[in-house]
Amino acid sequence: MYLGVFIGSLSLANLISRMPAAVAQGFIWGMMALGVYITFRLLDVADLSVDGSFATGGAVTVMLILAGWSAWAALLAAVAVGVVCGLCTGLLHTKLGIPAILAGILTQFALYSINLRIMTKANQTASIKKFGMVWEEGHKGFLLSSLYVPQAILTGLLLTAMLVALLYWYFGTEQGSALRATGANPHMSRAQGINVGNMKLIGLALSNGVVALSGGLMTQFQGTADVNMGRGAIVIGLAAIIIGEVLCDALFTKGANFAVRLCFVALGGIAYYIVMVVILWLRLDPNDLKLFTALIVAVFLAVPYLQGQRRPAVAQARRGGKEG
Amino acid sequence: MLKLERVSKTFHPGTIHEKRALQELELHLAPGEFVTVIGGNGAGKSTLLNAVAGVWPVDSGKILIDSVDVTALPEHKRAAFIGRVFQDPMMGTAPNMQIEENLALAMRRGKKRGLRWGVTKAEREEYHERLKTLGLGLENRMEDKVGLLSGGQRQALTLLMAALQRPKLLLLDEHTAALDPATAGKVLELSDQIVAENQLTALMITHNMRDALTHGNRIIMMHAGRIILDISGEEKKKLTKKDLLDRFAALSGVQEETDEVLLS
Ligand SMILES: Nc1ncnc2c1ncn2[C@@H]1O[C@H](COP(=O)(O)OP(=O)(O)OP(=O)(O)O)[C@@H](O)[C@H]1O
Numbered sequence: 001m002y003l004g005v006f007i008g009s010l011s012l013a014n015l016i017s018r019m020p021a022a023v024a025q026g027f028i029w030g031m032m033a034l035g036v037y038i039t040f041r042l043l044d045v046a047d048l049s050v051d052g053s054f055a056t057g058g059a060v061t062v063m064l065i066l067a068g069w070s071a072w073a074a075l076l077a078a079v080a081v082g083v084v085c086g087l088c089t090g091l092l093h094t095k096l097g098i099p100a101i102l103a104g105i106l107t108q109f110a111l112y113s114i115n116l117r118i119m120t121k122a123n124q125t126a127s128i129k130k131f132g133m134v135w136e137e138g139h140k141g142f143l144l145s146s147l148y149v150p151q152a153i154l155t156g157l158l159l160t161a162m163l164v165a166l167l168y169w170y171f172g173t174e175q176g177s178a179l180r181a182t183g184a185n186p187h188m189s190r191a192q193g194i195n196v197g198n199m200k201l202i203g204l205a206l207s208n209g210v211v212a213l214s215g216g217l218m219t220q221f222q223g224t225a226d227v228n229m230g231r232g233a234i235v236i237g238l239a240a241i242i243i244g245e246v247l248c249d250a251l252f253t254k255g256a257n258f259a260v261r262l263c264f265v266a267l268g269g270i271a272y273y274i275v276m277v278v279i280l281w282l283r284l285d286p287n288d289l290k291l292f293t294a295l296i297v298a299v300f301l302a303v304p305y306l307q308g309q310r311r312p313a314v315a316q317a318r319r320g321g322k323e324g
Numbered sequence: 325m326l327k328l329e330r331v332s333k334t335f336h337p338g339t340i341h342e343k344r345a346l347q348e349l350e351l352h353l354a355p356g357e358f359v360t361v362i363g364g365n366g367a368g369k370s371t372l373l374n375a376v377a378g379v380w381p382v383d384s385g386k387i388l389i390d391s392v393d394v395t396a397l398p399e400h401k402r403a404a405f406i407g408r409v410f411q412d413p414m415m416g417t418a419p420n421m422q423i424e425e426n427l428a429l430a431m432r433r434g435k436k437r438g439l440r441w442g443v444t445k446a447e448r449e450e451y452h453e454r455l456k457t458l459g460l461g462l463e464n465r466m467e468d469k470v471g472l473l474s475g476g477q478r479q480a481l482t483l484l485m486a487a488l489q490r491p492k493l494l495l496l497d498e499h500t501a502a503l504d505p506a507t508a509g510k511v512l513e514l515s516d517q518i519v520a521e522n523q524l525t526a527l528m529i530t531h532n533m534r535d536a537l538t539h540g541n542r543i544i545m546m547h548a549g550r551i552i553l554d555i556s557g558e559e560k561k562k563l564t565k566k567d568l569l570d571r572f573a574a575l576s577g578v579q580e581e582t583d584e585v586l587l588s
């Protein structure tokens with residue numbers, strides 16, 4: 001009975017009407033997931049500084065738009081500041097010997113204060129009416145906005161395609177290969193003359209630059225930045241990566257090439273956000289969203305481990321190789 | 325080619341775990357010398373190779389490779405001069421990268437890694453030819469992930485990688501110990517072949533005395549962080565296992581008559 005009433009009260013039309021905006025925002029999370037992918041999958045480092053650098057990207061963007069900068073210039077500045085955030089984590093880790101997780105937490109913690117300094121208060125809003133869209137005469141403040149959803153989807157798609165192309169190219173170069181090797185086997189990398197510390201620095205800088213870019217885009221999309229906007233970004237990024245990889249492995253059973261994998265990570269961001277919209281549509285308490293996300297991520301991170309335990313010999317050989 | 329002058333290394337100094345792993349060790353290798361290294365567990369054999377490779381800095385002494393003082397150089401810089409194969413077959417390759425990608429990484433050892441493409445077409449052809457010389461069929465699997473290879477295949481690949489950029493020095497640390505006897509024999513054969521083809525100077529640690537006697541042109545025995553025996557040339561060719569055991573007992577003061585000290 002109750003279920004029937006509940007289902008009857010849900011409006012499918014309402015859900016469908018929310019989808020375009022969800023996809024637009026999903027692209028932004030997808031780009032953030034690509035940033036997290038660089039450290040989490042390629043460098044084999046869990047970098048928690050992204051929670052801070054996402055908000056830093058937003059803070060820098062909103063303040064520069066308020067100062068009259070163009071949307072593009074504000075985003076580039078956000079990327080540059082994000083790169084510096086990543087370098088901070090990298091230097092704490094490689095030059096001062098602080099474990100990567102802790103280095104990321106320290107940077108994230110410090111960035112909270114810095115983001116408040118940048119914005120002078122907990123949040124800042126830039127009026128789209130006042131600063132306008134890049135394609136409007138005499139205006140240039142916003143590249144994408146929740147007020148122009150179709151354009152936002154197109155912009156999101158183009159930017160994601162550019163980012164995927166850039167990452168595909170970079171990780172195919174000599175330096176990018178060295179970075180992947182560093183994540184795969186630091187021991188071998190050193191023996192092949194790779195400066196493992198530098199590779200970690202570059203990877204963290206690149207990752208946080210991409211994450212700050214997505215933070216800047218989110219700020220443009222919503223017209224506002226908040227010190228807390230990056231809270232849980234790492235978990236959202238991991239969720240997107242995991243969803244994307246599961247989809248990818250399901251569709252490409254024989255293994256997909258790197259470009260396809262990157263596309264699926266971006267798709268994972270969209271899928272993640274659509275799931276969140278559906279959960280909200282089901283009138284579940286939004287305060288529980290983080291709990292759901294954490295549970296999903298925990299389950300999917302555990303699956304490969306548990307599968308491995310069922311085949312002890314193979315898994316242990318693999319794990320031994322990784323740690324050695 | 326390699327010169328160690330009074331090199332010492334102590335692990336955990338000043339604690340109850342203090343271990344003097346290398347004690348004022350002296351070693352000179354001429355170009356083209358292929359030295360097998362034997363000695364009991366904990367004698368300092370791996371420590372010697374790690375000191376040369378620069379895994380950590382030594383406490384005192386000097387290390388020269390081809391007259392270049394490398395004592396202060398970090399591991400990744402010394403790699404320009406050194407090819408290495410480890411005991412653990414997992415250690416020498418990146419498992420989630422392709423065979424050709426691994427080779428391309430090795431091809432750039434000691435070179436600047438810039439923004440040019442990671443594996444070029446011309447290289448691929450060269451790798452194909454080189455892989456053929458291993459006789460394992462790997463030349464037809466160049467796009468396979470290395471994680472799919474067996475331990476022996478990986479050691480063979482690692483050997484090839486170590487010699488791809490001709491190193492001034494090849495360091496082999498029990499690189500066949502984790503393999504079954506047949507595969508170990510094959511990998512040893514490949515080691516000989518690669519050393520001969522490239523006229524490499526090499527140090528090879530082994531616990532198998534027969535291998536130590538039949539390979540290389542010089543043999544050194546280590547005990548307690550020192551070289552206690554060093555035989556080369558014609559004398560090495562005539563050396564037998566019994567000679568070695570007798571000399572070991574006399575020189576180390578260890579009286580056990582079994583092979584275990586050396587072989588375990
Ligand atoms: N990284 C390290 N930290 C602490 N102690 C070490 C380290 N490496 C080696 N040792 C110690 O130094 C001594 C020499 O070790 P080493 O590995 O060189 O021996 P080995 O001759 O290679 O022996 P094996 O035949 O067992 O491989 C040992 O007592 C060992 O415990």
Ligand SMILES: [Mg+2]
Nearest residue numbers: 369370371497
């Ligand atoms: Mg050893």
